[in-house]
Amino acid sequence: TLHIVEANPYLLCQYPLYLGFSRADAIAARLAMERDSAGGRRAALTSTRRHTLETGQTWRPRERLLATASKFFGGGPQRMQNELEAREALGELQVVQADEVEYVDLADTLRAELGAAVRLKALAAMPEFPVEGMERQIMLREAAEGITNAPRQKQAIAEALNRRVLVITGGPGT
Secondary structure, three states: OHHHHHHOHHHHHOOOOOOOHHHHHHHHHHOOOOOOOHHHHHHHHHHHHHHHHHOOOOOEEHHHHHHHHHHHHOOOHHHHHHHHHHHHHOOOEEEEEEOOEEEEEEHHHHHHHHHHHHHHHHHHOOOOOOOOOHHHHHHHHHHHHOOOOOHHHHHHHHHHHHOOOOOOOOOOOO
């Protein structure tokens, strides 16, 4: 393992560690590695993409991703563009066109999103069976639990019980 990491410390940015790029870059510097390596460019690109994913951005515009990764690593957007094409050819990253903008996603994340979309669409196509007396049932549940739901919470409860599928988005605690 030590020989592998010494040969390319940027591998630490990948599964299963996902070490931050700056830490792997510092290890590479201590090993006196040449900064402009394919491993470094790959790590800068995928680490940048993974970081934006952790902040909740599932797709990243190509130009912004290349600019950010270039700032991390140096060498300019064209070198990152070449690396993006190599990562895309290997199936690690995927470029998707939407609304006349090219976005980059991690291939595994895109597969998961598309799979979730297919399953949600199938669930949404199933027949619904509305629950009768919803307001009364919510009121009884509030009394039993000693709580009072906000109007939007009551709406969400009613929607969740009356639909086959419901996606609720929002910040932490939603």
